[in-house]
Amino acid sequence: MLVLELKVPPFPLLATIGYVLWPSGVVHAERTFGAFDMIFCMKGTLFMEEDGISYAIRQGMMLALEPGKTHRGFHPTEEETEVYWIHFQYPTASEPILKEKNSWQQPLLKPTNQDTEPPAAMIDIPKFASVDMRAILPLLQEMLRLHSVLTPYSSFELHLMFGQVLTQLQNGMRKSSPQARSYFLGEEVAAYLANRLELPFDSAEMERDLHYHFDYLSRCLKHYSGMSPLQYRHRLQIDRAKRLLTHSELSLTKIREQCGFQDNNYFIRLFKRQTSYTPGEYRKRFQAFRVD
Numbered sequence: 699m700l701v702l703e704l705k706v707p708p709f710p711l712l713a714t715i716g717y718v719l720w721p722s723g724v725v726h727a728e729r730t731f732g733a734f735d736m737i738f739c740m741k742g743t744l745f746m747e748e749d750g751i752s753y754a755i756r757q758g759m760m761l762a763l764e765p766g767k768t769h770r771g772f773h774p775t776e777e778e779t780e781v782y783w784i785h786f787q788y789p790t791a792s793e794p795i796l797k798e799k800n801s802w803q804q805p806l807l808k809p810t811n812q813d814t815e816p817p818a819a820m821i822d823i824p825k826f827a828s829v830d831m832r833a834i835l836p837l838l839q840e841m842l843r844l845h846s847v848l849t850p851y852s853s854f855e856l857h858l859m860f861g862q863v864l865t866q867l868q869n870g871m872r873k874s875s876p877q878a879r880s881y882f883l884g885e886e887v888a889a890y891l892a893n894r895l896e897l898p899f900d901s902a903e904m905e906r907d908l909h910y911h912f913d914y915l916s917r918c919l920k921h922y923s924g925m926s927p928l929q930y931r932h933r934l935q936i937d938r939a940k941r942l943l944t945h946s947e948l949s950l951t952k953i954r955e956q957c958g959f960q961d962n963n964y965f966i967r968l969f970k971r972q973t974s975y976t977p978g979e980y981r982k983r984f985q986a987f988r989v990d
Contacts (some may be wrong), residue, residue: 699824699871702762703795704788707816710734713785715841720744720779725770726918733785736823742779747772753826755781760867761826762797775904782838786860795890796825802872802881804888805924806933809942812984824869830873832865835888877921883908884922887915891931895938896958899931935959936972943981950977 704710713733726746737744739755746753746761748769755761763769788794799822807817841859844852872881890908900911904927908915912927919927920927935957942953951962954977959965969977 699799699827699875701797701799701871702823703797703799704763704821704823704827706819706821707983708789709857709861710786710788710864712823712841712857713787715785715838715845715856716783717838717842718781720775720781722775722777722779722794724775724779725773726769728768728770730766730768732765732968734765734883735769736784736786736831737763738784738831740782740833740835742775742777742778744775744781745771745773758828759826760824760829762823768917782842783858784838784841784860784863794823796821799873801878801921802875802877803924804885804922805982806849810984811944821864822871823864824867824871826872828874829867830870833870834863835865837866839857880918883910883915884918887919887927888923888930891927892934894958895931895935896956898958898960899928901927906960931958932968933972936969939965939969939977940973940980940984943977944984950981953977964983 715974726923737746737755738760739757743757744755746755746763746769747766748763752772753761809817830977837859841856844859846854850854861913872878875881886908887904890904904915905912910918916927919925919930923930925933938951939957942948942956946947948956954965957965959968966976969975969980973980975983
C-alpha cells in the first residue's frame with residue numbers, strides 16, 4: 699500500500715475541517731497550497747487529479763493530497779456526493795516520505811523512566827484507500843462540531859481528535875494488509891509474554907494457551923517485533939529490572955525473582971549485556987531517591 703510516512707515529533711497539526719454535500723454536476727476547483735488536504739467520501743464519487751494522476755474517491759474511500767502539488771476535479775460528480783475534508787500542516791523541515799509499505803513491524807524502543815526527551819514515533823497515512831468509516835465518521839462529526847465553536851481550549855481538543863483519526867487510519871491499514879493475521883497474532887504473543895514475566899518461560903504452555911504451534915507463534919512475533927519470543931521476553935525483563943532498581947528499595951534477589959530469573963549469574967550477565975552495568979552498578983548510578 700502507498701503511504702505517507704511521517705516521523706514525529708513534530709506532530710502534524712490540523713488547520714481546518716469541512717463538510718459539503720454536492721449535487722451531481724459539480725467539479726472540484728483547481729488549486730495548489732501549502733497544506734495536506736485529506737478527503738473522505740461518505741456518499742457518491744469525487745473525481746480528483748493530483749499532478750496528472752487521477753483518483754475516483756468512491757463511497758468509503760479517502761485520498762491524501764500533498765502540499766505543493768496541483769489538484770483539481772477532472773470529472774463532474776455523477777450523483778449526490780458527501781465529503782469531509784481535513785487540512786493539516788506538517789513542518790517542511792521533516793518532509794513525509796511517500797513509499798510502498800506492506801510491513802507493520804513494531805520494534806521495541808529503549809525508553810527509561812529517566813528520559814527527558816520524547817521518544818521517536820511514526821505515523822503512516824494511506825495515500826488512497828478504502829477506510830472503516832464506521833470508526834472515522836463519529837470523529838469527523840465531533841471535530842466539525844468543535845470547529846464550529848472554536849476556542850483556544852477546544853482547538854487543543856480538536857488536535858487530539860485529529861490524532862485519533864490518524865490512529866484509526868493507521869490501524870485500518872494493518873487490519874486490511876495481507877499480513878494482518880500474522881501481525882495481530884504477533885501482538886497477542888507480545889502481550890502474553892509481557893503479562894507473564896515473573897513466570898518461567900514455557901513454550902509448550904504458550905502453545906496450549908494461544909492454540910498455535912510455537913514455531914508459528916515465533917514467526918508471527920518476529921514479523922511483529924523483529925525478535926524471537928525469548929529475545930522479546932528478555933528485553934521486557936531487563937526493562938522491568940531497570941525500573942525496580944531505580945524506584946524501589948527491593949533487594950537484588952527480590953528484583954531478580956520479580957523479573958522471572960531463577961539463576962542469579964544469568965540475570966547479572968544478561969543485564970550487563972543489555973545495559974553495560976551490573977544490576978548493583980545500575981542502581982548506584984540511576985536510583986532516583988535515597989533513604990537517610
